[in-house]
Amino acid sequence: MKTDTSPLFLGLLGVTVLVLAQLPLFCGSSAASEKSFLGSVKETTAPFDTHSVQQVQPIVEATVPANERYQGGSFRVLARKSHIQRYKCSSCHTDKKVLVKNGAALTHGTVELSHGSDTNVLKCIDCHHPEDRDYLEDKKGRKIDFDHSYQLCGQCHFRQKRDWTGGAHGKRVQYWAGERVVYNCTTCHDPHSPRFEKRYPATYAVPLN
């Protein structure tokens, strides 16, 4: 009788030992995860050569070098002037007189301005240069190019600009590797009404299979 039960007992013991050995793997504490890959991620301070990634193609869209630097050095932003329909502004904003019948087409009647708080809505010349219409102007009176509008936006939205420079706001264009090219503020936001409009989602979800 004894000889019959002992292998069974040993077997059970073995299974228990195996199960116990597996337990820490399933109930890994946060201390264990800290030791794992996050530690090696934090320790990696050597720069990674993003140009080592093969098959990165140049961005097709027009870009300009940014007047800022991020943690990895210089970067580029998407150009904006080519997307402004009536640029160059000085082609209309001259001393030349206009006929009243052309007035409706020439004024910016399509621009809906909803930028700023309800009590303090921004006006055109809060951002646009009052004299040189081909440029923007910040509150310190500096001329700012339309391609570098982030310099103007950043005077109020400095937190967003800090995030954008680092990479927590906005996004890169097409590639995570290669030279850093990011969206300009006005690529995504309409500067005249910067909040995204409400709309229906692009698709809908079905229950999981």
Add this chain to the structure above:
Amino acid sequence: MSSSRRKTDTSIIDDVLKNPSSRRTFLKGASFAAAVTSAALAAGCVPGAEAASEETRLQWKEFFKKNYRLMTQEEKRQTVARLERLAKIRQDMDLQIGTEPPVAGVLYGYGFNISRCEGFMECVSACIKENNLDRKANTQYIRIFEMEPGKLDPATGNGQFFHEVPVEDKFYMGTQCFHCEKAPCTRACPTKATWKEPDGIVVVDYDWCIGCRYCQAACPYYGRRFNWGKPEVPKDEVNRKQHYLGNRLRPKGKMEKCTFCIQRTRKGRLPACVEACPTGARVFGNLLDPDSEIRYVLEHKKVFRMREELGTDPKFWYFID
């Protein structure tokens, strides 16, 4: 060559007929005969092989390929060539199936800004198109939940909203495969058909998956999807740029999941969801690059991971502005 093989076959049959047969000897003989025949078929030298169509021969060879991880570069090239040829014969499609290896010094990480996402679900529709997801069953890798303020578990959110978004006093939270460093799904697989690549992407070898769905049960994040039927994608909507471990057309009864768009990311491109996101709520990059965007998020933002207490070490962080 084939005649000598046939002679072996007949001699076995004679043995079986003359000698007293047991179950063991019968199985031994039968399996040997089957092995000989299949080897001959695979080599393409069996009587009648000339008559067998190219499709049959390619399909037959596909049955005998190895697990992707055991393949040499030459074997990968061959199987990809076969798959491309089969797609050409069967559907008249010119596919480009890649086998790009992981880039050295890269570990992919993902950030999701819950204060930026507004629930437009552009990411979901881009993912469906990019990854050739089943249009019939409406398979989706990404789920967006409309969440009540103060709640952080998507189980409490509404995953099936369809109304104008964003709604005031709600926030939106996306889930997908989190590519855990200690992925429970890979440990559950009985055939080693799913594993974590050196660059951190958890992938599935669709030709080694037996469809047991153990991995789906093991995943605490509901990150895996199963093909109950043959995935249907309209021919003109098929993404022709594919990867063996990524968005190639799946057979019926196989497990699939988000691969961080392996066919894009290994070429330096952003995943389709990141590229489609209209609000910039999605951040993707190399965790081993101290200058990358994802590292900036981890170092400067308040981040958390879902169900961190499970110890699965997901490489997907939620953060707030």
